[in-house]
Amino acid sequence: MAEPRFGPGDTVRVMKAYPLGHVRTPYYIRGHTGVIERVCGSFPNPEELAQMRDGLPAQPLYRVRFMQKEVWPDYRGTAADVVEIEIYQHWLEPA
Amino acid sequence: MKDQGKYQALTYFQLMEVSLRELLVEKGLVTEQQVADAVEDMRKRTPERGARVVAHAWTHHEYKARLLENGTRACEELGLDVPALKLVVVENKPQVHNVIVCTLCSCYPRMLLGIPPDWYKSRNYRSRMVREPRAVLAEFGLKIPRQTRIRVHDSTADMRYLVLPMRPAGTRGWSEERLAALVTRDSMIGVALAKQPRSK
Numbered sequence: 001m002a003e004p005r006f007g008p009g010d011t012v013r014v015m016k017a018y019p020l021g022h023v024r025t026p027y028y029i030r031g032h033t034g035v036i037e038r039v040c041g042s043f044p045n046p047e048e049l050a051q052m053r054d055g056l057p058a059q060p061l062y063r064v065r066f067m068q069k070e071v072w073p074d075y076r077g078t079a080a081d082v083v084e085i086e087i088y089q090h091w092l093e094p095a
Numbered sequence: 096m097k098d099q100g101k102y103q104a105l106t107y108f109q110l111m112e113v114s115l116r117e118l119l120v121e122k123g124l125v126t127e128q129q130v131a132d133a134v135e136d137m138r139k140r141t142p143e144r145g146a147r148v149v150a151h152a153w154t155h156h157e158y159k160a161r162l163l164e165n166g167t168r169a170c171e172e173l174g175l176d177v178p179a180l181k182l183v184v185v186e187n188k189p190q191v192h193n194v195i196v197c198t199l200c201s202c203y204p205r206m207l208l209g210i211p212p213d214w215y216k217s218r219n220y221r222s223r224m225v226r227e228p229r230a231v232l233a234e235f236g237l238k239i240p241r242q243t244r245i246r247v248h249d250s251t252a253d254m255r256y257l258v259l260p261m262r263p264a265g266t267r268g269w270s271e272e273r274l275a276a277l278v279t280r281d282s283m284i285g286v287a288l289a290k291q292p293r294s295k
Contacts (some may be wrong), residue, residue: 024252026198028225040181043253061252063183068247077229080244086252 001042004060005089008062012064012089013095022050025091029083033095034066037084045088059088117275137210144175145257149289150271152184153262159186164263166257169209177206185248186259187285192239193246194232194285195256196224204257206281212254215284225249235286256283265292 006012016031024046039062044055068081076080107115119125148170152159162169166182182204185193196204198221203211214220223231228245232238239245248256260282266274269292281287 026225026249026251029196037218037248040183040254046252059143061254068245072226076227077245078241081228081247082244083225083247083249086254088252093244 001058002060002089004039004042004047004059005045006036006039006062006092006094008036008038011095012036012062012092014064015091017091021047023047024086025087026085029066029071029085031039032071034064034085037063037065040086043088045090045092054061058073059090061086062092113193137205140205140207140209142208142278142280142283143275144209145204145280145283146275147271148173148175148207148257149259149278149283150275152259153274154271159259162259175207177204180208181254182257183248183254184257184259185246187261187288189243189261191244191246192232192285193248193256193258194224194228195248195250196221197250197257198222199251200274202255204255206255208283212280232286235281237287258283260285260289263289263291 011033012035013033014025014030028081039060042058042060045059046055048055054068063084064087065082065084068075068077068083069079071083101246115146116130120127120130131278144292148162151173158169158172159173162184163186166184169184171175179186187193194236195203196215201211201216201221205211225247228247229239232245250256260278261272263277266277277290278288279287282289
């Protein structure tokens with residue numbers, strides 16, 4: 001199991017990467033910066049599972065909170081609105 | 096069955112499902128009975144399970160705290176087995192409204208809500224709920240005041256989500272059973288509020 005690098009409240013950036021294959025990081029959030037809402041535990045890496053491999057070492061999974069106004073420049077809601085997304089550690093870097 | 100006189104060809108995916116199922120049975124990997132039982136099991140799961148959890152949380156403060164802390168374990172307390180499901184329960188309050196979507200596919204807390212509605216799996220809902228949640232909620236008839244923060248939960252990985260709707264006013268002293276009848280599937284996805292007692 002990979003060691004968790006982040007904790008609640010940490011600011012992280014989602015990598016702006018475009019690998020082929022089965023990826024659980026939504027396209028729209030790549031390159032954006034958010035804050036760790038909670039650590040969900042560790043899970044086999046779905047990108048590896050999709051290739052029929054064992055997905056180990058398990059990757060820490062985080063719920064990351066993003067401000068909608070930051071994600072969508074033309075967002076029509078309010079400045080307090082958020083979107084929270086589960087993202088695996090190997091997609092995150094400190095920001 | 097009476098011949099309707101109209102032959103409807105199987106769709107591509109129906110044909111694929113039948114072929115795969117027959118192949119699995121032929122190879123002895125599953126039996127027709129096991130497939131039928133699994134389908135029956137899936138049909139038996141309905142939003143009433145989720146409603147029971149919500150009504151119990153509305154009437155038991157300590158249970159509610161445990162539910163928000165660890166949804167999976169709290170469901171097990173009620174005898175609801177939620178295997179392979181890490182449940183995150185998010186609470187609606189006057190100042191926060193939660194809503195669930197899965198932009199990548201259609202992840203859904205099936206153990207508590209059963210089979211997802213078609214709109215939940217539609218491209219329209221999945222792409223727009225993250226982009227313009229207030230507009231989509233308004234299309235469901237739900238106007239969220241601007242002073243209420245909207246939290247959209249994109250169910251992208253191993254967690255599953257359930258919204259704990261606000262308990263409607265005018266239900267003081269109600270039994271759990273009576274309260275559970277106010278808890279709709281849509282209120283647990285976050286596209287509606289729980290029913291008002293008089294609107295039944």
